[in-house]
Amino acid sequence: MKVSKIDMLTPTTVEECLYFLSDQEKVVRLLAGGTDAVVRMKDGISRPETWINIKGMDSLRYIQEDRDGIHIGPLTTHTDILQSQLLWDKADVLASASNEVGATQIQNMGTIGGNLGTASPAGDTIPPLFVLDARIELSSIKGKRVVPIEEFFNGPGQTIQTPSEMITNIIIRPQEANEIGTFEKLGPRKAQSISIVNVAMSLKMGKGQRECLEGRIAFGSVGPTVIRGPKCERMLTLSSLTDDIIKDVADIAWKEVMPITDGRATAKYRRSMASALLARGLYRLMKRWDDK
Template structure:
């Protein structure tokens, strides 16, 4: 099928969009920023009979705080996230991740919903969303359901999203006054490439360097984003001295499960996962001590 032979429909409202994707007879695919679409079509992976262009659905582009949580519309761009004073204050780890999504041009058009829906293990915003305990609202024209982001992905490019469903809300838990977060990425070229390894860290701190609780999520080291539960369990045992940080980083080397591909070997990814976590923890401690 030639690209020119693919039908494009543009719903005017969310209600109309949900009605369109309820059609079981057509092979439909949503498109918003479209930053992955041309690449995937050239690879022969994305060839729906109809593209559903949702870029103009303004009702799905927002960042608001409500009922103790931050709600982000799936059509919110990475530039929107970077510019949000609310997210800078209460979800800075997501802001840092969005800054690493490609070049500025890609940040201007790429959406957070698209980053989630593509389900790449290398998606830069995904580890940040994991450590923010994110919930996803999935809607059809008849129902809605809320699922934790960790249950959404089933493998590279695969999710639990049903054919007639779409992401309609992204709900993140704000970081508290004593919570600090950071996103670290390793790629072939700074801010222009797919991650070889990335990591997001969020820590709830007590006095000095004592961690009350912490979350660590890695990307590009397994079929989906993974929480480093063994590393997390060590975080609270003792204050984060240099020795403790180095020991946690060694545990990360064993906990990740990378593969070898054209971008990096599995061993290199293990080494870099350990190094990124160590560097991130050191930087977080310097931030905490400077507050």
């Protein structure tokens, strides 16, 4: 089946889109940026009968804050995130990740909702969303439900989202004034390809020298879904984050991740790189904090 032989629907409202999704007689797929969907189809992984093109639905492209968090529309592009001062101020770990997503053309086209829907363990924006306690709003013609991001993924390429649902909102926890975050990625070429390993981290700092009150760490591409690092997180709060302590914390990452060997890297290499990327990120965060 060629791309040109697939039907295309272009709804103008969310309600119209949900109506199309409710038609269970056809195999449909949402198309936003298309940076992953079209590639997957050409590889024979996913060939819908009908595309539902939602790229021009501006009502799903926004970044705004209210009392229950920062709301990000699923059609918000990585470039939108990079250009948002709100996210650099209150969700720097997410903005940092979007900066590492592909080349400029991919950042202009790719969307945060598409990253979630693809559910790749290597998706760059997904670990930051774990760190930021994201909640995913799913809508269907029957109503809405909001699920924690930890419950959204079932495995590689698999989510709890039903065929009649679409992501309509992503709510994240804003970082506090004493909280700093970063994203580290290892790929074959810097910022141009899928991650071999990535890690997002955010630290809430105290008044003591390099005192960490709370830490959040999430690893990507080292398991069937994103993996939190609870042992590493607990170690962050036990002592001042000297260079030696950072090394000890990073060593624990070896035991927290569950990578596989595939055509891009061995499991052993991924374990080593998860540890190295965590150390690099923590060193960089401490330098930023020291310089404040």
